[in-house]
Amino acid sequence: MTINVRVWRQDGPEDRGRFENHVVTDANPHMSFLELLDVMNEQLIGEGKEPIEFDHDCREGICGSCGVVINGTAHGPKQRTASCQLHMRDYSDGDTIVVEPWRASALPVIKDLVVDRTAFDRIMGAGGYVSVATGGAPDANALPVPKEDVDAAFDYATCIGCGACVAACPNSSASLFTGAKIAHLSLLPQGEAERTRRVVAMVDQMAEEGFGDCSNHAECEAVCPKGISISAIARMRREYVKAMVVGDS
Amino acid sequence: MEGSKLKHFATSPIGRKVFTGVTGLGLTLFALAHMAGNLLYFSSDPNAYNKYGHKLAELGILLYIIEIGLVAFFVYHIFLGISIYLGKRKARPQNYEKYASAGKPSRQTLASRSMIITGLILFAFLILHILSFKYGPSVSDGYVVTVDGEEIRDLKRLMDEKFSTPLYAFGYPAVMILLAVHLRHGIWSAFQSLGATNPRLSPIIYTAGGIVAILLAIGFLVLPLSIYFSGGAA
Numbered sequence: 001m002t003i004n005v006r007v008w009r010q011d012g013p014e015d016r017g018r019f020e021n022h023v024v025t026d027a028n029p030h031m032s033f034l035e036l037l038d039v040m041n042e043q044l045i046g047e048g049k050e051p052i053e054f055d056h057d058c059r060e061g062i063c064g065s066c067g068v069v070i071n072g073t074a075h076g077p078k079q080r081t082a083s084c085q086l087h088m089r090d091y092s093d094g095d096t097i098v099v100e101p102w103r104a105s106a107l108p109v110i111k112d113l114v115v116d117r118t119a120f121d122r123i124m125g126a127g128g129y130v131s132v133a134t135g136g137a138p139d140a141n142a143l144p145v146p147k148e149d150v151d152a153a154f155d156y157a158t159c160i161g162c163g164a165c166v167a168a169c170p171n172s173s174a175s176l177f178t179g180a181k182i183a184h185l186s187l188l189p190q191g192e193a194e195r196t197r198r199v200v201a202m203v204d205q206m207a208e209e210g211f212g213d214c215s216n217h218a219e220c221e222a223v224c225p226k227g228i229s230i231s232a233i234a235r236m237r238r239e240y241v242k243a244m245v246v247g248d249s
Numbered sequence: 250m251e252g253s254k255l256k257h258f259a260t261s262p263i264g265r266k267v268f269t270g271v272t273g274l275g276l277t278l279f280a281l282a283h284m285a286g287n288l289l290y291f292s293s294d295p296n297a298y299n300k301y302g303h304k305l306a307e308l309g310i311l312l313y314i315i316e317i318g319l320v321a322f323f324v325y326h327i328f329l330g331i332s333i334y335l336g337k338r339k340a341r342p343q344n345y346e347k348y349a350s351a352g353k354p355s356r357q358t359l360a361s362r363s364m365i366i367t368g369l370i371l372f373a374f375l376i377l378h379i380l381s382f383k384y385g386p387s388v389s390d391g392y393v394v395t396v397d398g399e400e401i402r403d404l405k406r407l408m409d410e411k412f413s414t415p416l417y418a419f420g421y422p423a424v425m426i427l428l429a430v431h432l433r434h435g436i437w438s439a440f441q442s443l444g445a446t447n448p449r450l451s452p453i454i455y456t457a458g459g460i461v462a463i464l465l466a467i468g469f470l471v472l473p474l475s476i477y478f479s480g481g482a483a
Contacts, residue, residue, distance in 0.1 A: 103345055
């Protein structure tokens with residue numbers, strides 16, 4: 001099958017960037033989206049041109065590093081699916097796929113489709129952890145946690161930090177990413193000690209990084225490869241208000 | 250909360266949304282009260298509406314306090330809305346060539362994307378509306394009716410006159426439809442901004458918000474339309 005690819009090219013962070021149109025004539029319906037890019041890159045190398053840079057790691061739909069905007073939707077048209085698990089069988093012969101990097105000033109393009117996600121690392125560094133001396137592994141169930149809380153905490157903990165929430169948000173807000181970590185730790189006894197300090201520090205860092213404000217479009221939940229609910233954002237807000245009104249930070 | 254902490258909260262991404270939500274819900278409650286008051290026009294007592302207007306005017310200093318509060322809510326709500334809009338422009342200097350919503354569970358709609366536009370139109374309307382009615386012709390201009398031996402402002406006559414003109418009779422309902430569009434996203438969004446949602450509650454609040462938005466708009470727009478089509482004698 002033939003697939004037309006309209007892809008963003010940008011030589012570096014300072015480059016203005018442009019779109020390039022390429023045609024892959026020998027695409028196979030079983031190819032993943034990343035394999036399509038691989039074939040396209042072999043073509044480009046054969047023509048003596050520079051291949052397109054894109055991020056990828058596991059290619060198993062787990063890590064999320066492959067995230068790009070495909071035909072206007074972060075990670076492409078399939079919900080709860082990372083870009084690498086999109087296959088050409090979802091397209092028809094002759095279709096055009098528009099591929100763009102995440103667009104947010106807080107996640108700047110390094111090259112072509114690769115963006116710098118270290119803003120997320122700095123938000124995590126501000127409080128997305130628990131400071132405990134771990135020691136040896138404790139007995140299972142030595143620390144009782146209600147099942148409902150564990151389940152909810154686990155749902156929030158599934159965030160892989162891919163950045164699709166920011167990319168899809170009309171405001172480029174990182175509220176779902178930040179909220180997921182805050183919500184996760186707020187539900188567990190291990191997170192209790194630093195609960196107040198954590199939410200204030202992480203929200204402040206999120207603002208510092210230049211992400212936009214959340215306008216509750218909930219687009220983030222729809223594109224999240226892990227399907228994390230915006231209830232994480234509601235919980236982050238409750239935590240923040242509580243920390244500011246009664247907290248000691 | 251001491252001053253520096255209040256400032257920290259109010260300028261944070263969470264605080265901005267909380268205050269947008271609180272002021273928005275406050276203004277929605279005001280709109281509901283205003284709409285209920287308007288419906289007195291249809292009362293069997295022909296002077297019910299004028300009596301209601303007179304009662305409000307008689308509140309004196311209390312009315313001023315309420316008005317100052319309303320102005321403060323409007324100004325802060327608009328300030329936050331504009332600042333969120335400007336922040337979003339800064340956060341994404343370059344737009345996507347192609348952008349498409351991923352669909353449900355996204356709540357992204359024309360309403361949610363046009364809050365800044367519908368909001369600014371509503372604000373412009375509000376100014377014209379206050380100039381037309383609150384600061385429109387009054388007792389000294391001969392808009393007087395005697396009720397229980399007391400001469401009070403004949404607001405009903407002013408409404409009959411204004412809404413007999415097509416500009417007011419159709420312009421007002423058009424803006425009220427925009428109000429419904431604004432509140433379609435606004436009401437549910439305010440609850441989410443206050444953190445008052447969870448996966449079970451959200452769909453209920455979203456649906457209820459839409460119903461309130463539509464009922465509010467209908468409650469407002471029946472008045473100008475019925476005056477226009479009954480020739481001002483309703």
